Amino acid sequence: MSLLVLVKEAGIVGAGGAGFPTHVKLAAKAEYILLNGAECEPLLRVDQQLMAVYPDEIIKGFEAAGRLVGAEKALIGIKEKHKEVVEILNQRIKALGMDSYVEVRGLKDAYPAGDEQVLVYELTGRVVPEAGIPIEVGCVVINSETALNIFHASRNKPVTEKYITVAGDIPQRMTVKVPVGTPIIDVLRLSGIENFAEYSVIDGGPMMGPVMISLDGYVTKKTKGLVILKKQHNLIKRKTTTMEAAKRVNKSCEQCRMCTEMCPRYLLGHDLQPHKMMRVTNYGLQDQEDQKMVYLCSQCNLCELFSCPIGLFPKSNNQYLKQQLMENNIRFTKVPISYTARKNREFRLVPSKRLVARLGLYHLDKPAPMTDVTVNPEVVRIAKSQHVGAPAIPIVAIGDNVSAGQLIGKIPDNSLGAAIHASISGTVVEIEHAYIAIRRV
Structure with a gap:
């Protein structure tokens, strides 16, 4: 094979x-x-x-x-x-x-x-x-x-486990291996915290990861990190700012261009200029052809969490305009030309230490050593869709006994997708819209 x-x-x-x-x-x-x-x-x-x-x-x-x-x-x-x-x-x-x-x-x-x-x-x-x-x-x-x-x-071994860093304002920072489908809360408790009433959790890294609305989710093949911070931390407040609130604050944009001048995609030669998109929203400009550049945003969040000297929300504005364009079925048109990185790029790279300090995470930037801990969830819920493409089609039924590593969901015919496998041995107890649940034997 x-x-x-x-x-x-x-x-x-x-x-x-x-x-x-x-x-x-x-x-x-x-x-x-x-x-x-x-x-x-x-x-x-x-x-x-x-x-x-x-x-x-x-x-x-x-x-x-x-x-x-x-x-x-x-x-x-x-x-x-x-x-x-x-x-x-x-x-x-x-x-x-x-x-x-x-x-x-x-x-x-x-x-x-x-x-x-x-x-x-x-x-x-x-x-x-x-x-x-x-x-x-x-x-x-x-x-x-x-x-x-x-x-x-x-070696004929499918993906049934995931490595995750648990970090942030916690007693125990670590990197662990857990079964796919493990309840997120089981992983979070490895931090040494039991009650999360005063904490928020970022799903992924501090820059691009969203704040989790609920801690009732499950580990997927994409889960990379869980960053736990106090709810009053400025980063959490920034990330949970509503679009309406961001639009009000963005009206104070002075068009200094720092969001553009430090944009990684702009520095590679792409025509992504967030300061112009701030102008579009603030002044109600209607030329949607110019707005198409928002499709080039990688959502790295550098403009929003580092570059802007007065703490505005250029990335959120890009997302807002992109959503409007998508609702009107307006897409970016690729042009077959070559691109050259801008000459000043090497002088505008953002050192990680400065970024960590700006985020207010300097005192939390510590090792999270690989730790051999055993996480044995009684029930795992394996998402049918934890990848780009169509959800996997279940090939098991409620009551079936499955073994760890067994195929439980296949790629739909003629579709982009990925197969899913049982991460523990047990009995299929639920096949709902989003998950296949397996109870450990």
């Missing part, structure tokens, strides 16, 4: 948060395959630790993926500051005899180094076109944990 089929049957999706089905990515042909080990979100520690603990497996999975897409070179992008991890990777690449094909390249400690398009530029010097994807410039990008899962797939 080919590796591509094994990857598809294993249900592998982008583990960094996007959740795009990996078998679709690996069906392409590329000049480069890139490993995204930047992990630029503050406080998160999954990728750097996986590369230190499982270097051989990640390197082998990455190399196999590169051969599959026909890549001439396999490049690992990791921040230079992680010197120990870089040394481990270099040593293992050489020991495995892959040094002529796999290469480690250092990245600056800046945000957002892990943005897919930024990573492509840093490692290859190529600029992904506006509204484009890396394959358009001959690159395929996968995450460190995804590479680990590819290795496991080559």
Whole structure:
């Protein structure tokens, strides 16, 4: 059985948060395959630790993926500051005899180094076109944990577990491995906190992750980090500001251009200018052709949480305008031209330490060591849709006994999607609209 089929049957999706089905990515042909080990979100520690603990497996999975897409070179992008991890990777690449094909390249400690398009530029010097994807410039990008899962797939092991960093204003920071479908609250309690009445939880990193409305959710293949902060923390207040409140505050925009001048996509040569979009909303401008640039926003949140000197909400404004365009069925039109990064880009990169300080997280930016803890939920709820594409179709029924690793949901015919598997052995007790629930034996 080919590796591509094994990857598809294993249900592998982008583990960094996007959740795009990996078998679709690996069906392409590329000049480069890139490993995204930047992990630029503050406080998160999954990728750097996986590369230190499982270097051989990640390197082998990455190399196999590169051969599959026909890549001439396999490049690992990791921040230079992680010197120990870089040394481990270099040593293992050489020991495995892959040094002529796999290469480690250092990245600056800046945000957002892990943005897919930024990573492509840093490692290859190529600029992904506006509204484009890396394959358009001959690159395929996968995450460190995804590479680990590819290795496991080559050994017929599907995705049933997820690595998560639990961080924030908590007694116990750690990175743990838990079954997919584990109740979020079970993971949060590993922090040493039992009562979360005074806390809010960010699902993902502090920059791009949303504040969870409820803690009643379940771990998916995309869950990467859980950042726990007091409800009165300024970051929580900023992230929970309503759009109507943001629009009122945004009326004080002075058009200083800082949101644009420090925008990672603008610096890559794209025509994304958030300050102009603030002008559109504040003055009720109607030219929707100019507004289409909001489709280029990666929602990295740099403009909103760092660049704006008076704390306005340019990213939220981009989202507001994008929603309006989508409701009117107005889409961005791609133009077949090449792009060049702006000359001042290297002087406008945002150091991670400055970003962490601005977010008010400096005192919380501490290790979250890989911790061997056992999380045995009595019931797991495995989402049918935890990936880009159509929800998986259940192939089990209530009352069925299943084993850990067993296929329980398949990809709909002729659709983009990913398979799902039982993460524990037990009995199927519920198949509702969104989940397949399994009770442990």
